[in-house]
Amino acid sequence: xxxxxxxxxxxxxxxxxxxxxxxxxxxxxxxxxxxxxxxxxxxxxxxxxxxxxxxxxxxxxxxxxxxxxxxxxxxxxxxxxxxxxxxxxxxxxxxxxxxxxxxxxxxxxxxxxxxxxxxxxxxxxxxxxxxxxxxxxxxxxxxxxxxxxxxxxxxxxxxxxxxxxxxxxxxxxxxxxxxxxxxxxxxxxxxxxxxxxxxxxxxxxxxxxxxxxxxxxxxxxxxxxxxxxxxxxxxxxxxxxxxxxxxxxxxxxxxxxxxxxxxxxxxxxxxxxxxxxxxxxxxxxxxxxxxxxxxxxxxxxxxxxxxxxxxxxxxxxxxxxxxxxxxxxxxxxxxxxxxxxxxxxxxxxxxxxxxxxxxxxxxxxxxxxxxxxxxxxxxxxxx
Numbered sequence: 001x002x003x004x005x006x007x008x009x010x011x012x013x014x015x016x017x018x019x020x021x022x023x024x025x026x027x028x029x030x031x032x033x034x035x036x037x038x039x040x041x042x043x044x045x046x047x048x049x050x051x052x053x054x055x056x057x058x059x060x061x062x063x064x065x066x067x068x069x070x071x072x073x074x075x076x077x078x079x080x081x082x083x084x085x086x087x088x089x090x091x092x093x094x095x096x097x098x099x100x101x102x103x104x105x106x107x108x109x110x111x112x113x114x115x116x117x118x119x120x121x122x123x124x125x126x127x128x129x130x131x132x133x134x135x136x137x138x139x140x141x142x143x144x145x146x147x148x149x150x151x152x153x154x155x156x157x158x159x160x161x162x163x164x165x166x167x168x169x170x171x172x173x174x175x176x177x178x179x180x181x182x183x184x185x186x187x188x189x190x191x192x193x194x195x196x197x198x199x200x201x202x203x204x205x206x207x208x209x210x211x212x213x214x215x216x217x218x219x220x221x222x223x224x225x226x227x228x229x230x231x232x233x234x235x236x237x238x239x240x241x242x243x244x245x246x247x248x249x250x251x252x253x254x255x256x257x258x259x260x261x262x263x264x265x266x267x268x269x270x271x272x273x274x275x276x277x278x279x280x281x282x283x284x285x286x287x288x289x290x291x292x293x294x295x296x297x298x299x300x301x302x303x304x305x306x307x308x309x310x311x312x313x314x315x316x317x318x319x320x321x322x323x324x325x326x327x328x329x330x331x332x333x334x335x336x337x338x339x340x341x342x343x344x345x346x347x348x349x350x351x352x353x354x355x356x357x358x359x360x361x362x363x364x365x366x367x368x369x370x371x372x373x374x375x376x377x378x379x380x381x382x383x
Contacts, residue, residue: 003301007044036190051236056244079116193302253289
């Protein structure tokens with residue numbers, strides 16, 4: 001199972017459980033180890049028209065670093081996008097301040113000369129900006145011009161890789177080793193994964209010829225338009241990191257991406273103390289479930305722009321098999337994506353083995369009879 005199929009499988013399962021067992025969307029939560037994992041789950045929810053909300057953080061395409069990259073894309077394909085210009089002209093920092101930007105916009109409005117024309121030829125116009133700043137504006141315009149030429153030469157994925165590298169965005173975030181910086185860097189990498197997945201879905205031959213950044217922006221605009229709408233319906237699936245779920249309980253819990261280097265996180269593997277903390281975090285995730293717990297993992301996923309083979313988390317082997325039910329058996333021939341979904345939709349519904357007593361003073365634990373359900377791939381590894 002790929003990471004994309006994992007997301008589609010989760011969405012399909014939620015839809016089935018609502019239709020057959022009459023659950024509400026608000027009875028479900030999807031838990032993941034890192035914020036970057038939300039992208040696939042969010043896009044899968046949209047494909048199945050399942051309302052959702054990301055708790056404890058912003059939805060993927062509303063995160064600053066993602067909006068920064070998309071703003072670069074928008075300004076490159078449309079030099080008249082002033083909102084995008086204001087967002088990126090000084091990010092990464094180029095010593096172009098708000099005063100300079102205001103002077104440019106005022107001069108443009110009063111003279112009917114585009115901002116793009118002004119920064120492309122800053123020394124030709126009497127904008128009250130000092131010489132060094134004009135030079136920096138010209139350097140920025142040349143960078144945008146370089147990327148504009150690349151839109152005609154590169155497919156959407158290769159263009160985005162070139163953009164995040166040459167613009168300095170990747171370096172800016174990579175150098176920030178704070179937890180927030182690491183998360184932002186992971187989000188950028190996940191955006192690259194999303195662009196590559198978009199290209200692969202459009203081009204089954206894997207060459208991505210003719211799939212331009214314009215095509216990708218059209219697709220993203222649909223996603224971001226959806227997010228900009230006010231969501232008043234409280235009946236929606238919750239998406240959150242495991243950390244954000246501490247102290248909460250849900251009727252049905254999906255824990256996704258339960259793989260080595262994700263849960264446990266790769267940064268914790270060489271520290272016994274940190275690895276133990278990851279184990280406790282997995283326990284937290286499991287004990288959020290009051291009725292059904294479904295655990296999934298992928299045998300391959302996009303990581304840093306490449307398809308990477310994944311291995312199920314060591315934590316799964318530590319669970320008592322008495323409380324586990326695996327879908328399918330390993331060793332079967334893999335099915336196509338469409339056949340996999342057809343097969344999955346016909347699976348029997350998951351039930352707990354016994355009723356969990358509701359006691360406000362206690363939490364669900366391993367000692368209570370319940371089934372941990374893991375969707376297992378039809379190939380040689382589990383999912």
